[in-house]
Amino acid sequence: MEKTTSINIEQIPVGPKVKLNGKPAQVVLTDEKIIKDLLPQKFGKKGMLWVGFLLLVCAIGLFAYIRQLKYGLIVTNMRDYASWGIYISNFVFFVAISLVGSLITAVLRLTGVHWSTPLTRIAEIIAVAAITFAAIIIIVDMGRPERFYNLGLYGRLQSPIIWDVVVITTYFFISLILLYIPLLPDMKILLANDPEKKGFFYRIYKFLGSFWKGTLLQFRISKKAINILCITIVPVAFSIHTVTSWLFATTYRPGWDSTNFGAYFISGAFLVGSGGVAVAMYVFRKFYKLENYITDLHFDKMGRIVVMLGMLYLYFNINEYMVPAFKMKKSEEAHLMGLFTGEFAPVFWTAIFGGMILPMIILLFKRGRKPFPMFVAGSMVVVGAWLKRYLIVTPTLLHPFLPMHNVPASYKHYFPSWEEWAIAFGSLAGALLIITIFARIFPIIPIQETITEQHEKNNK
């Protein structure tokens, strides 16, 4: 959209009840400037490289999956004991990170927090992209993906898998609508500001948003709809991750047999989600030059949120590991010692210190909540969370009640095969690709809401 030179002031939609005069702040954020700054931008060289890279990773993942389809799950290194591996940890990771959509959009909105407005769309697209790939990766994990329809034909309500399918589908659609409705006023702006009034994107905007005229009534309805969705999405969000935790907690195995699991998973999910948003904030701000919109204030506030959620998650971790370790039941001992000092200790302590304690320490300092340290801390949280999901899934399976005996040596350990890595990274790249392409087509910061808030600010 670099070609945009003239902006027709007449066409600038203005929120209802808001007048068009304002006192200039430090940086004068006129409506024209806001629109110009926030319109989607063409990929530069770096953007092209990034998209190319993601496409390549996805293609490798796809190739690996084709091999898996052809030869069966034998191409993975999962075997009878480690019968779930990084596909499932990836699934849990995706479900976890998708919860941030509900946190930023719904929880903060409902509690009347306003500073988070510029972050809502980032959070919501992360949610949609993540939940999409959560669904995809679960199909990848199936031994018989072509029988997926059996879930509809023979689905039994008593299985937590069915609960998961139901709530994840619901969550996906609510998130999609929560992404879509606030986009409508922006699409009007996009249509108004398309210089050529044709082209592929123009047709997308027209198809998706031409019915939006920006009338008072429409604003009122959309506001109401958003409020209703925000209220409904909170229990659904809690459900998706609670039910995901129940996939483990409804079994008897040491490390999973816990009544704490739902809350433990949700707190971890909010943590990784806000870490993910911190990373995305930094990246978008840097590459889309959004310094006026995602300000140090936002990083500061987000940083505080991450610290708070980090503490919450740490609390649940202490519960999860300390209490069983205090008792050291025979069935739990091998599993716990495997984590604390054994085979999984390096990953375990990396996840605890690198993914939780260290980022929290960074963010406790005001200077740590500046954009770049936030980016670093956020990345640590996200990577740590991914490792943590792996630790939740696989070590437990490698410590069954009855000994692992009379099986090939490869059954007793698990390290993912290249196909598994390729597919896991392919799915991560796919989620990033959705976010990237979304930001190419639509404004990643809500334009209309930014304008409205700017007006409100100016009027004060």
Add this chain to the structure above:
Amino acid sequence: MDTNNTSRKEFLATLVATGLTLAGCSAKKTPFDGIGDEHTKPSGEKVKLLSVDGEVIEVDKAFLKPVPEMPAVSNSEARIGIAGKKFVMVIDLSRCKNLKKCQEACNHMHHVHSELNWLKVYPMQEGEHTAPYWQPTTCMHCDHPPCVKVCPVDATFKRQDGIVLIDSDRCIGCRFCMAACPYSIRVFNWEKPDTLSKELCEQPYSCETSMPQKVGTVGKCDFCPDMARKNELPHCVAACPNGTFFFGDVNQDSVTNGAETFRFTDLIRDKSGYQLMDDLGTHPSVYYLPPVARNFPFEKGLENDHEKI
């Protein structure tokens, strides 16, 4: 050996008798009806056959009749089970010396992938100073089966006769049941079983024979319901030369290893039978007799204890 045979025959005879009464209930005609009865006229065309004693004999072609097979059970019948039965197994730990004949027979008869076993024999030792013993472990056919609870598509199911089976034509391969089974008894066909012949592959899957195993689906010990329908013992029971396994019906209160038959309740009471990890609430159908007064020292079994490659 003689006593063995007689008691086995007796057991089979009772089973056959019950089987016949059952069969009598269904007045369905089989394709073999009317062949080889007294109305059959000799055709004059003779064929040469090898008798059981190894002699070559000649028979008129008209008198040849196909060996009647038990009618194949449809998969929906296989979901219901054998009426009036409630199968149990008793495993006498004092008799096991890790010969693994049970495992061999099971793997062979079910064409289990060479890396997998449905039946596992574990060296067990509860505490530092307690005596080790060998523990053959089958599917417990739990009366409250966690694997059935979690299966999203009813591919694994519990029948009236207590047997837990898998429909490999329906299983989506999510492996939730493997995570749920505390006995780690379930195995997964990570690839097509290397032991399957081409003909077997082409056969339709039967829940009762659990064959042919299919890639991407789960498998496990099935208590050989196909054998029970023929009034025969499961392969592991028949294969164990030490008579470790007893199989039977709680409703008839009798279990047998082929050679010896006991009242189930007496056996469990007299020998202090117990169930594996019953504290989990799984209510297993397999009972263990503790390894007291053993027939073999534990060490005897070590000779045969090697990991799969």
